[in-house]
Amino acid sequence: MFDKLKKKLKSFSKTVEEKVVDKGKAAIRGETVLGEKELRAPLEELEVALLENDAALSVVEELISQVKRDLVGKRKKWGVDAEGLVKNAIRDALLNILSAQKLDFDEFVSNREKPINIAFIGVNGTGKTTTIAKVAKRLLSYGHSVVIAAADTYRAGATEQIEQHASNLGIKLIKHQYGADPAAVVYDTVKYAKANRKEVVLSDTAGRMHTSVNLMEQLNKIRRVTKPDMVIFVDEAVAGNDAVERAKRFDELVGIDASILTKLDIDENGGAAISIAHSTSKPILFLGIGQGYEDLKKFDAEWLVDKLLSG
Ligand SMILES: Nc1nc2c(ncn2[C@@H]2O[C@H](COP(=O)(O)OP(=O)(O)O)[C@@H](O)[C@H]2O)c(=O)[nH]1
Ligand SMILES: [Mg+2]
Incomplete structure (x- = not known):
């Protein structure tokens, strides 16, 4: 599942980047804000890819909603790489899921x-x-x-x-x-x-x-x-x-x-x-x-x- 996730992550980041650039054209300052609308389609794609690769539904749902919470409204400076932004959001979401249960x-x-x-x-x-x-x-x-x-x-x-x-x-x-x-x-x-x-x-x-x-x-x-x-x-x-x-x-x-x-x-x-x-x-x-x-x-x-x- 995770090899596919890695690939999907790359294309997801690219889509986000494109959306942001579109939006950015209209922006006056050198930054723009990621909106729910821009993220909807790429997030849906990511969700489908995860499910197709046998990730448990509950995990996928939580992952996607957390990534969305993280990214929506985030200011993105032009030129900051979207892949890094998305990767961090997914990383934090995964860590959250895993650190909910800890036992030494x-x-x-x-x-x-x-x-x-x-x-x-x-x-x-x-x-x-x-x-x-x-x-x-x-x-x-x-x-x-x-x-x-x-x-x-x-x-x-x-x-x-x-x-x-x-x-x-x-x-x-x-x-x-x-x-x-x-x-x-x-x-x-x-x-x-x-x-x-x-x-x-x-x-x-x-x-x-x-x-x-x-x-x-x-x-x-x-x-x-x-x-x-x-x-x-x-x-x-x-x-x-x-x-x-x-x-x-x-x-x-x-x-x-x-x-x-x-x-x-x-x-x-x-x-x-x-x-x-x-x-x-x-x-x-x-x-x-x-x-x-x-x-x-x-x-x-x-x-x-x-x-x-x-x-
Ligand atoms: N490569 C690898 N083989 C493992 C690992 N753990 C167990 N095995 C192998 O898996 C096979 C089954 O292990 P076993 O302990 O007998 O399983 P059990 O039936 O659950 O008791 C054995 O050949 C083990 O050497 C592991 O972490 N890595
Ligand atoms: Mg045994």
Whole structure:
């Protein structure tokens, strides 16, 4: 979506420039004022382009109305580049959308009563297990102690996968046998954390489609029985607008407190981050930018917006 946005931005700016020049011909002083009339057509075009590129409707509407508020009535000196003006308006609008929800994960972990129980949920293959390893590594580097719950008892080989990460990182892992009740695994892990003064419990859960009632019910059981301090929804940037729908569904059915978006190294379509943040009204904590343990970047709205708008 955002490559197209960049192109659209250029032509939008050009149209605004032309409108302003037309109007400017009649102006006596060396500046003119942008009016709603001049902006109507180019803004509509921009809106259509965003929607055609799968940006969530609510995000587009907010973006457009804010850009309009910003630009209408703005004095524009002749010769000041309209592209810069428009770019700034869009930049501010995006930052506004993203900074409405903010949560500092490190502070949350430092301040919260221990042990902290954190569950990771989402569909299959989005990077939950890998992300848990990355978050665990980060927590260790900040001096926290961690224990992992192998609560994906559904997929064959899932326990071995997370066990390998735990062993690489030197972290204790609690597991039950294949097919066991995931809520029981998390429950036991929290118990272990209390008894052994571990600060943070990270629970790996089975991937599931948001349409699978039974599996969603399992997540609800984890919530009811173990009362997580934080439920983190993990999805991949490549999923685009699908990720937005899934985030909403997981939020409705289970409840999410925050999101992590992975695979930004593969598809730099960070637009999904903006849409997810806006449509769930929940903060984005981290971005996954590779398969290594270090490839976890604290979410930074300015960094993302600059990336989206550069080029
Ligand atoms: N390039 C890239 N690959 C990732 C990232 N996060 C996870 N993966 C890969 O995505 C695949 C699925 O990850 P996994 O953690 O097993 O997903 P899960 O099913 O949600 O637990 C694995 O091959 C991971 O190495 C990321 O940020 N960037
Ligand atoms: Mg997994």
